[in-house]
Structures are given as C-alpha cells and as structure tokens.
Amino acid sequence: MGTGRGTLFGLLRRTAAGLAGAAETRLALLGADLEQESLRALQVAANAVMAVFFLCLACAVAALWVIVYFWDDHRLAATGAVGGVALVCAGLLAWRARRAALARPAPFAATIEQLRRDRERLA
Numbered sequence: 001m002g003t004g005r006g007t008l009f010g011l012l013r014r015t016a017a018g019l020a021g022a023a024e025t026r027l028a029l030l031g032a033d034l035e036q037e038s039l040r041a042l043q044v045a046a047n048a049v050m051a052v053f054f055l056c057l058a059c060a061v062a063a064l065w066v067i068v069y070f071w072d073d074h075r076l077a078a079t080g081a082v083g084g085v086a087l088v089c090a091g092l093l094a095w096r097a098r099r100a101a102l103a104r105p106a107p108f109a110a111t112i113e114q115l116r117r118d119r120e121r122l123a
Helices: 010-070 071-102 109-123
Strands: none
Touching: 010 071, 010 109
C-alpha cells in the first residue's frame, strides 16, 4: 500500500490526474483558439478601417477631378456619373463584406473537433 499502485485510491488518483491533464490540454487549446480568433478579428478590423480611409480619399479625389474636368460643358452629367459610380462601388463592397463574413471558419473548430474525438474514445 506504500506506492498507491493497485489500490482503489491509487486508481482513482491516477484517473483524476488523467482527467485533469485532459482538461488542462483542452483549456489550453481553447485559449489558443480564443487568442487566434481575437488576433484575426483585430487584423480584419484594422485592414478594413485603413481600406475605407484610403478608398474614401481616392474616391473624393477622383470625383473632384471628374467634376472639375467636365465643369464647363457637362457638370450635371459628371456629378451624376460620379454619384452613380460611388453607389455601385458601395453595393459591391457591401456584397463582398457580407460574403467574407459568412465564409469565415467556425470559431473554436479545433477545440470542438478534439472534444468530439474525446467523446468517441470514451463511448
């Protein structure tokens, strides 16, 4: 009885240690998934903000150039065309943003897969 091997108490202790180790591994995996997801979200948000800023700047300069270029002869047509192009671009960008949001991988996919494998092994 000195080592605890072969006794019920020793068996329970080893089982508890194994379960605690498995739980620790799963929590570490969950933490890694959370960190990866938060970094991905931050990167997407930062890129989106920068893209919107430069897109607005480029659109404003292009619109101003077109309107100034056609100011003497076709100022209303140029202004309408610039507005129409901006509307089409906004629609396309909204469509792409929606598609990108729906195409992202499921959060915690690795953790869920590992828990599924654990459940299958225990069954």
